Amino acid sequence: MRLAGKVAVVTGGASGIGRATALRFSAEGARVAIFDRNAGKGEEVLRDLRGGGMKAMFLPVDIAVEAQVKEGMRKVEAEFGALHVLVNNAAAFVFGSYDVTQEDWEEVLSVNVMGTAFCAKHAVEAMIRAGGGSIVNVSSISGFVAQEKSLPYNTSKAALLGLTRGLAMDLAPHKIRVNAVAPGCIDTPQLRADVERMGMTYEEDLALEGPLHMLSRFGTAEEVANTILFLVSDEASFVTGTCLMVDGGYTAK
Numbered sequence: 001m002r003l004a005g006k007v008a009v010v011t012g013g014a015s016g017i018g019r020a021t022a023l024r025f026s027a028e029g030a031r032v033a034i035f036d037r038n039a040g041k042g043e044e045v046l047r048d049l050r051g052g053g054m055k056a057m058f059l060p061v062d063i064a065v066e067a068q069v070k071e072g073m074r075k076v077e078a079e080f081g082a083l084h085v086l087v088n089n090a091a092a093f094v095f096g097s098y099d100v101t102q103e104d105w106e107e108v109l110s111v112n113v114m115g116t117a118f119c120a121k122h123a124v125e126a127m128i129r130a131g132g133g134s135i136v137n138v139s140s141i142s143g144f145v146a147q148e149k150s151l152p153y154n155t156s157k158a159a160l161l162g163l164t165r166g167l168a169m170d171l172a173p174h175k176i177r178v179n180a181v182a183p184g185c186i187d188t189p190q191l192r193a194d195v196e197r198m199g200m201t202y203e204e205d206l207a208l209e210g211p212l213h214m215l216s217r218f219g220t221a222e223e224v225a226n227t228i229l230f231l232v233s234d235e236a237s238f239v240t241g242t243c244l245m246v247d248g249g250y251t252a253k
């Protein structure tokens with residue numbers, strides 16, 4: 001059990017990579033709190049977590065609303081007695097290029113960048129009280145290479161890399177490590193929705209985009225969860241301020 005006795009918050013834990021991460025952490029002995037704005041799916045994951053025998057909670061938090069984040073973190077520490085791990089995984093997906101609206105920019109930046117910063121802000125004091133902690137921000141290959149007509153999203157994922165390095169520096173004295181992961185194409189409900197939006201079948205998209213990854217396929221949510229698990233575990237005790245690619249070789253190609 002690599003996370004025995006630990007308490008973890010996973011944002012966007014109701015679906016995809018966040019769900020897989022919450023389930024993996026729980027299987028490794030952590031008590032997990034999910035923050036998500038999708039209450040229906042959040043309650044479903046909560047049932048799965050409790051079915052595994054571990055304590056867990058779901059809180060209907062919109063990470064873009066600082067007051068909700070603050071209250072959520074307070075509840076987690078009050079209920080579970082501590083907070084050691086934060087995975088900033090929730091994201092808004094708005095697509096478009098130079099001509100997107102102010103509302104689109106605000107939606108993406110308020111969730112992906114400011115929401116992530118709010119979660120870190122309100123987790124830190126509890127982590128200091130716990131004697132240290134670990135934060136992982138979920139960036140993307142889109143933070144490194146341009147993806148067509150995804151300007152606000154690309155910008156937000158690149159911003160997370162700066163946020164990761166800055167937080168890592170400021171929180172190191174408190175024994176809090178901060179890292180990022182950058183997934184390539186991962187088979188999640190979000191990816192499937194994007195494929196549909198583009199008028200393609202999953203198989204057509206896989207044939208088109210799979211080969212862009214050296215491993216010539218899409219990744220699974222579990223493969224990203226495994227990497228996040230490594231980063232938050234004691235095995236990564238000298239790793240901070242970096243980003244680990246989970247992209248099947250996409251950006252190395």
Ligand SMILES: NC(=O)c1ccc[n+]([C@@H]2O[C@H](COP(=O)([O-])OP(=O)(O)OC[C@H]3O[C@@H](n4cnc5c(N)ncnc54)[C@H](O)[C@@H]3O)[C@@H](O)[C@H]2O)c1
Nearest residue numbers: 012015016017036037038062063090091140185186188190
């Ligand atoms: N799927 C991919 O191919 C891929 C690739 C690279 C990076 N990522 C990143 O991985 C993360 C998870 O993506 P996914 O594909 O699992 O998506 P998903 O849509 O399956 O899950 C995202 C979850 O975040 C929640 N969420 C969105 N906005 C929120 C908010 N303001 N407050 C609280 N919860 C909110 C949603 O309700 C949803 O449950 C994202 O950060 C995404 O940018 C995904």
